[in-house]
Amino acid sequence: MALLDITARAHPAGNRIDLTWSNPQSALFPGIRVVRREGAYPVGPQDGELVLEQLGVTAASDTGLRAETVYYYALFPYAGNPPQYDDDPHNRVSALATGQYGFAERMYQLLPSIYRRYDAQQLPLPDSGVAAQDLSSGVLRRYLDLPGGQLDQFYSLARAALAVHDVNTLDGALLPLLAQWIGWRTNYALPLDAQRNEIRFAPELYGTTGSITAVDATVHRITGWPVQTKEYVHNVARTNQPERLNLWAVSRDATGAWGQPAVASVNFVYDGRPSHVTDQDGSELFLFHTYRPHGWDIWAKRFVGGQWQPSEPVVDRPGTDKYPSAALQGSTLWLFWGSYDATARQWRISYQMRAAGVWTAAQVYGDTTTERRNPAVVADGTGGIWLFWREWADGRWQVRFNRNDGTNWQLNPDGTMPQDGAQPVDVDDDLIAVINPSPAGTLWLFWSRHDPASAGQTRWSVAWRVKQGLDPTAADWSGVQVLPKSSPDVHDREPAPLPAANGNLELFWASTRGGGWSISHAELNTGTLAWSTPDFIAPGPYAQRAPLAIVTGSGALVTYRSNQSLAYQSPVSGAQQTLDDRYAGTTTVRATDTAKLALRGAFEDFQTYTYQGGVLTDADRITRGTIGLFVTPDTSDATAIGAAVSQLTAVLPEFMPITARAVVITP
Secondary structure, three states: OOOEEEEEEEOOOOOEEEEEEEOOOOOOOOEEEEEEEEOOOOOOOOOOEEEEEEEOOOEEEEEOOOOOEEEEEEEEEEEOOOOEEOOOOOOEEEEEEOOOOOHHHHHHHHOOHHHHHHHHOOOOOOOOOOOHHHOOOOHHHHHHHHHHHHHHHHHHHHHHHOOOOOOOOOOHHHHHHHHHHOOOOOOOOOOHHHHHHHHHHHHHHHOOOOOHHHHHHHHHHHHOOOEEEEEHHHHEOOOOOOOOEEEEEEEEOOOOOEOOOEEEEEEEEOOOOOEEEEOOOOOEEEEEEEEEOOEEEEEEEEEEOOEEOOOEEEEOOOEEEEEEEEEEEOOEEEEEEEEEEOOOOEEEEEEEEEEOOEEOOOEEOOOOOOOEEEEEEEEOOOOOEEEEEEEEEOOEEEEEEEEEOOOOEOOOOOEEOOOEOOEOOOOOEEEEEEEEOOOOOEEEEEEEEEEEOHHHOEEEEEEEEEEOOOOOOOOOEOOOEEOOOOOOOOOEEEEEEEEOOOOOEEEEEEEOOOOOOEEEEEEEOOOOOOEOOOEEOOOOOOOEEEEEEEEEOOEEEEEEEEOOOEEEEOOOOOOEEEEEOOOOOOOOOOOOOHHHHOOOOOOOOOOOEOOOOOOOOOOOOOOOOEEEEEEOOOOOOHHHHHHHHHHHHHHHHHHOOOOOEEEEEOO
8 A cells, every 4th residue: 555745854953854644544554664774775564673663643753863874764554463564665765864063053152142141031931832952042042943953954965965976875866876977777676775786886897898797797687587698609610620628527436326527627639538647646647638829738637635736737848749648667657648740740659757756858769760659558567667559560550569677678679469360450549558457467458440330331449459468578469359339330439448356347438329429338357258238427418538547545536538518607696607618619410419419409509500690580599799698587477578588688788799699598
């Protein structure tokens, strides 16, 4: 119920505000509760200081107030016992309380003393009807209270004007003026404290104009809805942008349960797995290549106490240094990697050693005229390290190897992995070696190769063979085995073996068995060579490549490369989220990748599409300048949603680059 003729006026005596109103429905709501606050209007009968709660009244006086302070009042008609209050937003009023500054007494003291003498001789009698506090004042003194009270109020108003720029104390009715001074558009639908907050943070928001932060803040202040912000520039197909694979990790506890994957490093690559050694201090050291402004370098990252440490460069020089492989031989850390000689247009294997914390200079393994690729090094537990690589010889790629006993390389010339019976061994990529403690002294070598598939095509497969002893001169290689496939048309590659406590081998690899590239896992019985049923350790729509598994004190840790988007919370509000899709890259669409295809049009969609030009509608989003705002309204009222979206789209251009446009997307 709306009250009528509501007024609030500062009393000339100071520190008091008088309120009046009329109640058109006094029979229905005979009582009135008056509540006041500072800074904003009370939002309910219990919000603020109680001024009055009484039946049948149409006026109230609020005393003991601070001078030059604006007070906000809300009046709540009520009926019944206990009271049932009626909350009408029209029943509000505010006023500035003035103070007592004694201007009447000052004027009185400025008069000639004869006036004051005669005035003091005419004091009123106690029964004259004069107020008790005025019995000591003459007629002239009491008369000066009239202009003196007004001068007190003028002085209070002038003092209050000195703080008209203070957003915390300014009269709420003047907030639009203060907003206009800085070019801020006032949202009159917001309560006063929210309007103050907007003006208070407007300069900071202006400083972020053109950024996602400004867009998020605008959506939040206009609608109050949670929003997820998507830049569609990353969904535009680029023929020169492959997947950018960051380093991710997922852990397995002692019960065999997998945790949630988390990004370990955004030092991206396009291919290649990390290498790992348990360093002398007990930390887990990972080495990987990543792109820098001067080329590809080898960097290191430590995993200590369950936490990732900052990345550090190890091989930092112009050129291309990729595909590291490392092993610890006693107190010496060996690091091998592939280096591309741009002049000779061939790959070579470089290496360096770290002893007592100092790295030697980089050297080239073998001669510089032979092309060598994909080094894979492993310590055999008896003081030696084995180095495998692919080498171009006799018109094809062959696997070569050598063993260093701590002093010298034992084979001269390097050893060559023998044929599998009468068949040459095809090793196309992903060489990796592991020593399995049970039975002791067995060396397992895994790799990837192309095998025939349907329609005359080929697919990647994982193959391996075993060296039965650690004598590099002994020809004790087993036959080549191939990881069984669910279909010849799926890809299996980038194997990562991990010795199990029971003497078997766990194998992690990248596979398309689930549609897209995911990390598969299975266990090989080293006695029967039977495989367990494969499973996926971190399924999802994103590409997951190049796994590497290690044993930790509490279970296992698997790192892998992924183009998964990164979600960031807005610094303005925890309800705002932005998805960084820059790592998705442009890849060929696979009809079998149902998880990825199912995201089309959703906030999480990271596929790339051809650019949409011409006259754009809200349905045309695949452009470099389109920003999608996926909002979650707090109402199902289509009219209210449409009005809020319309208001939002009218304000957004003020905080966006002129080259960008926003599309508001509701469920």
